[in-house]
Amino acid sequence: MKFVEYSSREALMTGLASHIAQELTAEIAETGSAALAVPGGSTPGPIFDALSQVDLPWEKVSVLLGDERWVPETSERSNTALLRRRLLQNKAARATLLPLYAPADRPEDRLNELSQAIENVLPLSVCVMGMGADMHTVSIFPEADLLAEAFAADAPVLLPMRAPGAPEPRITLTARVLAGSKHRHILITGAEKRAALERAILINDPMKAPICAVLSGATIHWAD
Numbered sequence: 001m002k003f004v005e006y007s008s009r010e011a012l013m014t015g016l017a018s019h020i021a022q023e024l025t026a027e028i029a030e031t032g033s034a035a036l037a038v039p040g041g042s043t044p045g046p047i048f049d050a051l052s053q054v055d056l057p058w059e060k061v062s063v064l065l066g067d068e069r070w071v072p073e074t075s076e077r078s079n080t081a082l083l084r085r086r087l088l089q090n091k092a093a094r095a096t097l098l099p100l101y102a103p104a105d106r107p108e109d110r111l112n113e114l115s116q117a118i119e120n121v122l123p124l125s126v127c128v129m130g131m132g133a134d135m136h137t138v139s140i141f142p143e144a145d146l147l148a149e150a151f152a153a154d155a156p157v158l159l160p161m162r163a164p165g166a167p168e169p170r171i172t173l174t175a176r177v178l179a180g181s182k183h184r185h186i187l188i189t190g191a192e193k194r195a196a197l198e199r200a201i202l203i204n205d206p207m208k209a210p211i212c213a214v215l216s217g218a219t220i221h222w223a224d
């Protein structure tokens, strides 16, 4: 695990966006295509804005979320809507979105079809993850119903997830897929999340602090 501290949030967002762009460029040069997984929530918007302007062969890039709230894109809680609004714009409009939501009452109803499209692009080239102050990452929350399943070595690509800290059902990539990505980045801002990360490192138990499952080999990017 590597920890990088930036002088400001702006420096973090532009620095990490340029790092991601370099990794995608190298992957496309080597294999002809790339898959980028990104977080939702309130933190990554400025990285999406910066990335959307980067000159890349975006038509060779598949983009997916690490997790989604099971709500339609018309909801203000939709991570997919955020992605469409901030990342899949400008030059990055040519990228292919692999959806984590399809209209249905429950994630279980669409899990197979959503998983199949993702299976085709594994391993992920670049995976950026966020973290909540409760130490969850993607939608793997402490006390979630399928917590142990999300950490299994033979876990499926996607799992539905329900947790006390999440107001709606979720769908999430599992730890196996996240840890299997070629490049892994964790994006956190502010003193509260830094303290939560330090607590997680001390706890060192993914069942209590899910972020622990993806720390090994990852670079943590932080600014106050």
Ligand SMILES: O=C1O[C@H](COP(=O)(O)O)[C@@H](O)[C@H](O)[C@H]1O
Residues within 6 Å of the ligand: 039, 040, 041, 042, 043, 044, 066, 067, 068, 069, 079, 129, 130, 131, 132, 133, 137, 138, 139
């Ligand atoms: O619910 C979620 O939370 C985490 C953290 O979000 P933030 O608003 O604190 O940045 C996010 O990484 C995840 O993708 C999202 O679904």
